[in-house]
Amino acid sequence: MQKKILITGGAGFIGSHVVRLFVNKYPDYHIFNLDKLTYAGNLENLRDIENKPNYTFIKADIQEGDLMLKLFTLHQFDAVIHLAAESHVDRSIANPLEFVLTNVVGTVNLLNAARHIWKDSFEGKRFYHVSTDEVYGSLGPTGYFTEETPYDPHSPYSASKASSDHFVRAYHDTYGLPTVISNCSNNYGAYQFPEKLIPLFINNIRYNKPLPVYGKGENVRDWLWVEDHARAIDVIFHKAANGTTYNIGGHNEWKNIDLIRLLCKIMDRKLGRPAGTSEKLITFVKDRAGHDLRYAIDSTKLQKELGWKPSVTFEEGLEKTVDWYLANQEWLDHVTSGDYQKYYEEQYIKR
Ligand code: NAD
Ligand code: DAU
Numbered sequence: 001m002q003k004k005i006l007i008t009g010g011a012g013f014i015g016s017h018v019v020r021l022f023v024n025k026y027p028d029y030h031i032f033n034l035d036k037l038t039y040a041g042n043l044e045n046l047r048d049i050e051n052k053p054n055y056t057f058i059k060a061d062i063q064e065g066d067l068m069l070k071l072f073t074l075h076q077f078d079a080v081i082h083l084a085a086e087s088h089v090d091r092s093i094a095n096p097l098e099f100v101l102t103n104v105v106g107t108v109n110l111l112n113a114a115r116h117i118w119k120d121s122f123e124g125k126r127f128y129h130v131s132t133d134e135v136y137g138s139l140g141p142t143g144y145f146t147e148e149t150p151y152d153p154h155s156p157y158s159a160s161k162a163s164s165d166h167f168v169r170a171y172h173d174t175y176g177l178p179t180v181i182s183n184c185s186n187n188y189g190a191y192q193f194p195e196k197l198i199p200l201f202i203n204n205i206r207y208n209k210p211l212p213v214y215g216k217g218e219n220v221r222d223w224l225w226v227e228d229h230a231r232a233i234d235v236i237f238h239k240a241a242n243g244t245t246y247n248i249g250g251h252n253e254w255k256n257i258d259l260i261r262l263l264c265k266i267m268d269r270k271l272g273r274p275a276g277t278s279e280k281l282i283t284f285v286k287d288r289a290g291h292d293l294r295y296a297i298d299s300t301k302l303q304k305e306l307g308w309k310p311s312v313t314f315e316e317g318l319e320k321t322v323d324w325y326l327a328n329q330e331w332l333d334h335v336t337s338g339d340y341q342k343y344y345e346e347q348y349i350k351r
Contacts, residue, residue: 002030002054003028003029004079005079007019007033007080008083009041010034011041011042011045012041013040013191015083017227019049019055020048020230021227021234022234023049026054027054028054031054031055032056033055034071040087040193042193042335062107063101063105068110072116072117079126081130082107082128086160088195088196090288091195093290102160107167114177127171127179128236129180129182131165134155135161136183136295144296144297145183147246147247151166178242180236181244182302184247184249185221185222185248187223189227189321189324193335197260199325204281205263205271210283211260212285213260213283215286216284217257218257219294220253220255220296222252225321227311229248231308246305247299247301248297248302250314264278
């Protein structure tokens with residue numbers, strides 16, 4: 001019998017890569033993509049697979065507990081890969097409650113629905129919760145986050161993700177729900193909403209707009225190509241033991257300002273502009289409140305136990321990413337109209 005997998009947030013950035021990978025790689029699975037289609041959800045991300053026979057889209061809000069129960073009862077999902085979330089730190093500073101409602105309450109609604117329909121037996125079932133390295137807080141100049149690092153979230157976003165991780169573990173420990181969690185570092189690649197650093201700056205360079213660098217640009221992030229994250233989710237989903245956690249990261253730390261300078265160089269080359277043109281757009285602006293200094297993931301457990309490793313270097317991944325955004329300007333233009341303009345003004349112009 002065909003396995004029914006629910007993927008939440010599949011119209012978003014990472015979710016769309018996970019949906020594409022699973023729909024194409026596993027014709028024996030039926031993939032249900034459940035998404036509310038917030039500003040960040042975009043079905044254009046899935047044009048290439050939307051007519052596949054093993055794919056169904058469900059527009060729904062995970063904040064609605066009764067609806068989740070109905071949908072789980074109707075479709076009898078065998079497994080859940082949960083990515084739906086409010087994901088942008090700056091938006092969480094402006095509106096924390098929405099992050100509690102989707103990231104915490106929404107996750108508990110899904111846990112309840114899974115627990116209810118799987119009550120007779122957990123055999124062959126799996127609830128996979130996709131989380132972030134931000135739950136571990138901020139590092140100084142040395143050291144790495146491991147799976148044992150205590151939680152220490154600072155932003156409303158990371159606090160809501162940390163809370164959701166705790167609920168997932170609580171459902172495993174209390175009810176025996178077969179859960180697994182992964183905590184990943186910063187992703188980059190195609191289909192990322194241009195509020196996040198890399199696509200925002202690609203788009204701004206293209207239109208000769210200022211590049212707003214928070215503080216002095218000294219914060220460090222550990223960047224992973226989104227398709228390598230999707231591959232890691234595939235491996236963890238199929239191979240991890242119940243109740244476990246895996247960190248995912250590329251051992252690829254970049255100080256923001258160095259990354260931005262590299263991006264400017266690549267963009268000058270691709271756009272045929274004289275070297276140094278894009279760097280002139282760099283503008284230092286007020287720092288993000290509570291800005292975490294450094295994230296760095298130790299993914300030894302995932303590499304050793306489950307055999308995953310990143311498939312591209314950062315230089316290769318960034319080139320591919322820039323090429324994708326330049327070739328898909330129409331996609332960028334669609335997502336940067338309407339509501340996004342309002343957000344952009346509030347975040348950067350009125351600052
Ligand atoms: P995204 O913002 O691009 O996509 C989120 C998706 O969730 C959107 O399609 C949106 O419509 C949907 N969604 C939001 N609220 C919903 C609700 N109430 N009901 C149903 N759907 C809803 O996010 P992303 O960057 O793709 O992140 C996906 C997941 O991965 C999140 O859980 C995030 O915390 C985690 N994560 C992200 C990164 C990263 O670098 N982007 C890194 C590690 C972990
Ligand atoms: O670490 C994983 C997390 O990475 C995910 O859980 C989040 O969902 C995702 O949004 C991302 O969070 P960050 O806050 O690290 O990503 P962002 O792209 O917003 O910012 C990256 C760095 O760049 C950060 O130090 C802030 C800085 N920045 C960001 C923006 C949008 C700027 O300097 N200027 C900007 O305009």
